[in-house]
Amino acid sequence: MTVQAVLQVSPSASPINNGLDDTYRKDMAEALSDILGSTYKLTVVSHIYHWNVVGPLFKSLHELTEDHYTDLFAATDEIAERIRALDAVAPVKGVSFDSFTPDRDDISDLKAQDMVEDLIAMHEDLVRTMRRAGKLAGVNDDLVTEDMLTARLSFHEKALWMLRAIDSE
């Protein structure tokens, strides 16, 4: 039995009448599914850079990435559970180990600055996606998803500030 088969569960059979439109819930579950995948990937990449960083930035980036992957891993649970609360299945589409590894295959040659720039690009990508999803949640009166995404945006924007501060050392 595959992991996908284990994780696939049926949405609730009883109708949902909580003020959130069915089409909206489906669209938001899809958007959150993409956000979940990107959050997992950023968790893994932060961890890999945590292990492999070398040079003068070692201590700063080693410690900062630990803070980040700890928060990001906790966030994956929150995002997936929000998807379930929207009555969609927790997403497992396209999951493979390759999905979560860094795009760059030259990790042993990467300088700490390259790692920081890579992390900045990934955080910024997620921030843009979350901002679009948060706006969609807001206009559809989905206060809970909007609130969750606002909190996630706060984390990522703070992470970006810190990564940029390290990069300018």
Ligand SMILES: [Fe+2]
């Ligand atoms: Fe560690």
